[in-house]
Amino acid sequence: MRYKGYPARIEYSDEDGCFVGRVAGIRDIITFHGESVGEVRESFEEALDFYLDSCNKRSEPPNKPYSGKLLLRIDPEIHAAVAEAAEVNGLSINQWAGEKLREASRE
Numbered sequence: 001m002r003y004k005g006y007p008a009r010i011e012y013s014d015e016d017g018c019f020v021g022r023v024a025g026i027r028d029i030i031t032f033h034g035e036s037v038g039e040v041r042e043s044f045e046e047a048l049d050f051y052l053d054s055c056n057k058r059s060e061p062p063n064k065p066y067s068g069k070l071l072l073r074i075d076p077e078i079h080a081a082v083a084e085a086a087e088v089n090g091l092s093i094n095q096w097a098g099e100k101l102r103e104a105s106r107e
Helices: 037-057 075-090 091-104
Strands: 007-013 018-021 033-034
Touching: 018 037, 033 037, 037 091, 075 091
Parallel strands: none
Antiparallel strands: 007 018, 018 033
């Protein structure tokens, strides 16, 4: 689910008997909930609008969702080894690195 460029992560809480969500990809914590898809969508949009309005009233920039771009500076030897590993696996360096980062972030 997305609203104004912000993604949401939504799960069902058996304990609470409703859907609970959180705006994903930002440092600030914005949560919301609802008993149906329609309610959770409305709650998400209300929570995000409140957050953006609050930031505006405080003259503070809101957190922006991560762009998906990541610049790394690594030793040339590591760069060469990564390029070789990617090629051996039939992947671009970006695809290979994305898979390895995804795996590492789940540990």
